[in-house]
Amino acid sequence: MATLAPDISVKPRVLIADDSRIVRASLIKHIEGMFEFREALNGEEAWETLLIDPNIRVVITDLTMPKLDGYGLLQRIRGSKIGRIRDIPVVVVSGSDENAERERAKAAGATDLITKGIGTAQLLSRLDILSKLVATQREFEHSLEALVRHAQVETVDLPSADVLRTQAAVLLANAVKNRKNFVVLNVCVGLRCLSPEQSVLPAGVVDAIGQLLQRNVRQTDLVARTGEAEFTLATGSINFDAARYFARRVCKAIASADLVHDDRLSLIASCGVVSLSDDAEDTQHRTFDTLAGMAHRRAVLGLNCALTGIVGRTEEEVLLRSRAAVSAAVQPLVPSASIDAGVPEVPVLVQWIREGRQAEVLPHLDKLPADLRALVELALQQDGR
Template structure:
């Protein structure tokens, strides 16, 4: 007779609730108990300690104003952590207001989502369920990659369609999407290695790593999709009947999983996974016979642009424009590899110095792209200067 062992029991996802208000914590617990496990922290320091010792935590819900370490400080520690499990942890910020300035500041600090204290149970549960599942999927992808790389049967050959076979299948998918008025998306993933002391183009990962990524992509994509190895260190995926945001989310999870998986033994090197994404709606002016080639080239150029900038994450039209103008990507859920390797959090003074240099160089258009991101951070300084002037 079979009996349930502790390992066989399916545990509910665990949510960490960080808030110095007992009433707020009790209200949130009332919303989520039954569907999630929970752990409480009275301030940011307690929340940070809980994250370090409890690997079962899937999502953090944090207040912004707490003693010892506030929500912004906690976010900064999380996003600068050496531990990928913590660094990529979804953080939902709880706010007492719905002001856009506070929302923008929380997003810029690394918040995944922002909710108000009067949020309904159904809406909260839905958001937490999505975030916890994304974490689980990413963790499974990482473990699968590591297992494939370390397995003895990972050879030099990956059973994926050839680029020619991929093109035929992708064209059928594209034509069908046009006839049925559905979406069609191409994703191009480029993989590289980056050393913190080298500014040159990223190096090539070991063949075993590339092969493992190809095998896992083949197992992960839907049967209706098509993935092929289209370069030494790149893969191209064609997918139809999918919302563009869903395609981006899938690409983001894949990129993060590749970068976070323990695939490289040299501690000085970091994995880069940049994915260019193109939807059929971007190429409406292209002739039907040429549209697939146009989309594929656009996706590849975007992926290479991200790789050259050492960015792990998704590069779409907006990200491409910003990078070509010399800007950064404040809105992208990406991992900056140099920050990961050197373990440095984003520094406001560096960003401000860069903006001042751009102004002197006459690059005002690039400066304006970042004004909104920094305005909330600079406001206290401006208020202090105004108050001293009045005195």
């Protein structure tokens, strides 16, 4: 099958898959002018379009379609051997906002879920995050490699921690007043070392990360360097799932970039995630300092457990149930110090599978406890009957 050559477009391209012409027309009316779009009448047609068009940045799909439904399309996308397809953001369109349907869609690999009555501003905001704010992992990864390799890192003029605190407090107050969401991300970078004499991050890495973060956030978002190898981002009017998606991709890109030319070393990037919609039971009494402190605590926990990825409320609860995690969490943070490699807890691995991150789970399967492996083998034998 022929593949279209990548083109340079000012507008991000969105694929809309829905068997209803009325729904497609409504979505197009919302996004035209800001996004390019392609249409598909069913999941099979959407799949074929994804294979031939590498310029699609986001997929919007209905769940109920002929030939191949939305769940089947999600299964193909998340199981694809083609990285650009496997990692593409997928927004599911639903006729309801029920938690059961949302959870099933997320478990199948959906990045976000919207209802058919969504407003233009809200839809555009979510798509903007997924298409522009969320640069693809490989783009970020390659850019990071190029900046460091060719010594092209510029001095990043990021706001100070004090400026961030002042501006973020205003952003938070507006979010609470208008009943919007507010998210704080804290990204910490460190080294997993097999050699104790190496404990310093390669030159230029932290500055390069700051430079790329500044490029990839929206003008309305805030980012500041808040530690030796730590960045804090604050953003309002963002869907929590989209924020987690962005953070996960950035962390994976940092850890996967070819920046450490030593088999004894590898980068770790952990992001603590805090959201009003997920963490703050009483939004009237939440301050930016409180939320930023929670995000920092979670990032430290992930870093000291040698986990690349996100640590939100659920992940924090799981990690803290481990004695090793509790012990590591109370140690002073030295972002570039040696960190022992750890095996994620089983609930964390399950959460990763639900998020479509099977590739990150596979390396840990042979490290599971023997009794758990035996249980998995028994389940497989039962399924094979």
